[in-house]
Amino acid sequence: xxxxxxxxxxxxxxxxxxxxxxxxxxxxxxxxxxxxxxxxxxxxxxxxxxxxxxxxxxxxxxxxxxxxxxxxxxxxxxxxxxxxxxxxxxxxxxxxxxxxxxxxxxxxxxxxxxxxxxxxxxxxxxxxxxxxxxxxxxxxxxxxxxxxxxxxxxxxxxxxxxxxxxxxxxxxxxxxxxxxxxxxxxxxxxxxxxxxxxxxxxxxxxxxxxxxxxxxxxxxxxxxxxxxxxxxxxxxxxxxxxxxxxxxxxxxxxxxxxxxxx
Numbered sequence: 001x002x003x004x005x006x007x008x009x010x011x012x013x014x015x016x017x018x019x020x021x022x023x024x025x026x027x028x029x030x031x032x033x034x035x036x037x038x039x040x041x042x043x044x045x046x047x048x049x050x051x052x053x054x055x056x057x058x059x060x061x062x063x064x065x066x067x068x069x070x071x072x073x074x075x076x077x078x079x080x081x082x083x084x085x086x087x088x089x090x091x092x093x094x095x096x097x098x099x100x101x102x103x104x105x106x107x108x109x110x111x112x113x114x115x116x117x118x119x120x121x122x123x124x125x126x127x128x129x130x131x132x133x134x135x136x137x138x139x140x141x142x143x144x145x146x147x148x149x150x151x152x153x154x155x156x157x158x159x160x161x162x163x164x165x166x167x168x169x170x171x172x173x174x175x176x177x178x179x180x181x182x183x184x185x186x187x188x189x190x191x192x193x194x195x196x197x198x199x200x201x202x203x204x205x206x207x208x209x210x211x212x213x214x215x216x217x218x219x220x221x222x223x224x225x226x227x228x229x230x231x232x233x234x235x236x237x238x239x240x241x242x243x244x245x246x247x248x249x250x251x252x253x254x255x256x257x258x259x260x261x262x
Contacts, residue, residue, distance in 0.1 A: 001027055007037030016045040149184045149222065152177045153262075161237045161258035171256035174199075174225065174237045181225035183213070188255070190217030191241065198242050199225065200251055201234040208234075209247035236260050 001008070008028075014020050015028045032038050152175050153160040159176040163185075172185040183199055191197060191214055200207040210226055236259040240251035 001031040003031070003035035003037070005037060007035055007041050009041055012038045012041035013045050016042055149173055149175050149177075149182060157262060159260060159262040161260045163237060163239060163256040163258040165256050171239060172220075174258070174260075180227055183223050183225055184220060185213065185215065185222075185239070186220040188215045188239070190215050194243065196242055196245050197255075198240050198247050198251065200238045200240060202236045202238060202257075203234045207238060207251055209249070209251075212242070212245065212247050234260060 008031075011020065011024070011028050012032075015025065015032075018025075020028060028038075032042065150173065152158050153162070153173050159181075161174045163171040163173065165171055165187075169187060171187045172183065174181050174183055176182070185197070188197065196212040196214060198212050199210045201210055202208075211223070213221055213223060215221060236257060238251065238254050238257035241253045241255050242248055243252065
């Protein structure tokens with residue numbers, strides 16, 4: 001048996017599931033040591049078998065299944081069976097050896113393929129559930145942060161700036177709860193990949209670029225503001241819409257602003 005780039009999938013799967021005749025089993029085992037392709041197939045088949053063993057409850061096949069398979073195989077091979085008068089003719093209910101090997105290999109490959117589909121479906125389902133769970137957890141955490149920032153801004157003495165558009169629409173908050181400023185941005189349209197929003201601090205009559213952030217349109221954005229603001233006395237904050245993905249030297253299009261209070 002020669003090594004090939006694709007290996008021998010039917011024999012490899014049948015070998016893992018002990019579906020080969022003793023002589024074939026020994027020949028394939030010797031071949032396996034020198035065939036990387038078969039080694040990969042065997043490793044994958046063993047992994048599938050292990051997953052199946054831990055995920056599926058064992059079940060005995062129907063008692064009549066073996067008889068039906070042997071009967072069907074015997075009928076298919078009747079054309080090549082010896083004449084009825086031949087003393088060496090095999091009994092009609094015995095499947096010739098070569099036919100039985102092909103039958104076993106075919107059944108093993110079909111079963112392994114079905115297991116791969118089932119286990120792949122389970123893995124995909126688990127992955128989808130995990131993604132949905134993570135998304136729900138992130139949304140709940142974001143909701144908690146929004147509530148805490150709004151509550152903090154409403155408390156007397158808490159430094160904060162209400163960000164509003166030129167038309168007076170609420171765009172967000174910048175709040176300092178004692179550990180540095182935090183931004184809550186909402187009500188802004190989603191930006192595309194060629195643009196970004198930038199938060200500015202208004203210090204000494206000049207805007208200081210603090211950080212870029214994106215709006216996806218799926219909900220509010222909450223983020224910490226860099227500590228650069230703590231080194232300057234700011235009178236307020238502003239948000240601009242900028243081409244590119246970095247903070248520019250000066251704002252291009254201011255879309256919201258607010259004075260510091262508290």
